[in-house]
Amino acid sequence: MKENTRTTAGFMLGDNIQEKAKILIVDDEKDMLVLLDRMLSSRSGLSVLTSDDPVEAIRMIDEQNPDLIITDLKMPNLSGMDVLEHARKKSGSTAVIIMTAYGTIESAVEATRKGAFDYITKPFRKDRIYRIVDQALRWRRLEFENLYLRKKLNQWPSGPFMIGNSQPLRELMARIAQVAETSATILITGESGTGKELVARAIHACSDRRDREMITINCSAIPENLIESELFGHVRGSFTGAFKDKKGLAEEASGSTLFLDEIGDLDPSMQVKLLRLIQEGEYKAVGGNKTYRVDIRYIAATHQNLKEMISTGEFREDLFYRLNVINIFLCPLRERKEDIPLLVDHFLKKYSVLHGRGHIKKISREAMDQLMDWSWPGNVRELENVIERGVILASDEVVTLDDLSMGQDSGAFNDMTHSDIFDMPFKDAREVIIKRFQADYIARSLEKYQGNISRAAGEIGVKRQYLHRLMKEAGISGKEFKS
């Protein structure tokens, strides 16, 4: 489907030209057909088809693909329910309005449960039928646009995209292109939310290792006593809980890229072991004697200042130089504000499609001014959350300043309902559920341990730094749990 071409729905997408909407009226009472035909044909933008026989109507649905069907409920041969079922099967976005006399109102309500847009009781007033037709067509257009945009979203290549056109971003992209094809080790630095992981993905995706999956190890997420076995694997019985042999991530990353995220949180004893792996290209599993040789490309990232950590003895200088063969620094968003409008546009598109709100196209001038003024301590991630939230809360086609809730970086997922989630592609729905679960889980743990972060981290089996990070992502501060 090309952009701006006529769709089968009879509507144009991407511009304002609208074709006539096709309406099919089905009723065995001929007088009713004539009356409705006259009422609706007099309105511009509508083309009306009629049928007094539901069997014929079903054929017309197949051939003519109407945008809206108005059908009587009780007819000989087939009922309005059958017409509804056929229409829904054919296209989920065809609107169906059921006409009914007072005596059969219950079946009409039942029909709306089965997917009819609405019902109308006979006899009806002109203004009532106009209103309901307008509403149904508007719904139909939105459904169709969402369907179309979702399809487009699925066609987008799923690779990592860097949005932006500022000088620093252009330099960054040139650098990615330059270093991707070498096997050189790379250290990515920059504040939280600037896109370090995205850059790591982009480098891997442009490298000749792209056919293999990049393996990520988050050094702050895994407790100190488990990280070695996570990276190198272990043999059965080497420690309590090692019931069987386990492969390490290093083996999985052989032939591919290993992304060492939050490298600044790696404890000193693991720093030595990692250095050996990088220098010698070999390692032993925990509790094992066999030496494994691997061919790995390393990318590390951190938001911490490793040079400072070297001076305080927290980070090994020799490991730093091993990792820092090529350094990529990501500049904070406040220093490249000209990227904001492009990012806003990108996230508006992404989230209006994801949340089935394809009618949202813009952001108000006032809201954009505010976005340009803001200092973005949470960088692109914060901007992304603000826009996602705005898309969910907007009551109109335009996202306003009120919809943005600036400075409350608490992720947008809390505002979503159950059914929103089931309308999403699996991958995105899973991400939303995980975020929501994390926020709940963390809040409960902090509550249990009265906001004592070290204690909560210890009890739930993650590192304190990682818990901090999760709290930040979920917009939770420890203070609110202190007794």
Ligand SMILES: Nc1ncnc2c1ncn2[C@@H]1O[C@H](COP(=O)(O)OP(=O)(O)OP(=O)(O)O)[C@@H](O)[C@H]1O
């Ligand atoms: N230039 C960009 N274009 C599009 N999306 C971006 C860009 N930069 C960052 N993002 C998005 O912002 C979010 C945060 O990026 P990412 O996770 O890579 O940041 P990070 O630097 O690793 O943060 P942290 O230090 O907190 O781990 C992601 O959803 C990412 O896709």
Ligand SMILES: [Mg+2]
């Ligand atoms: Mg990251």
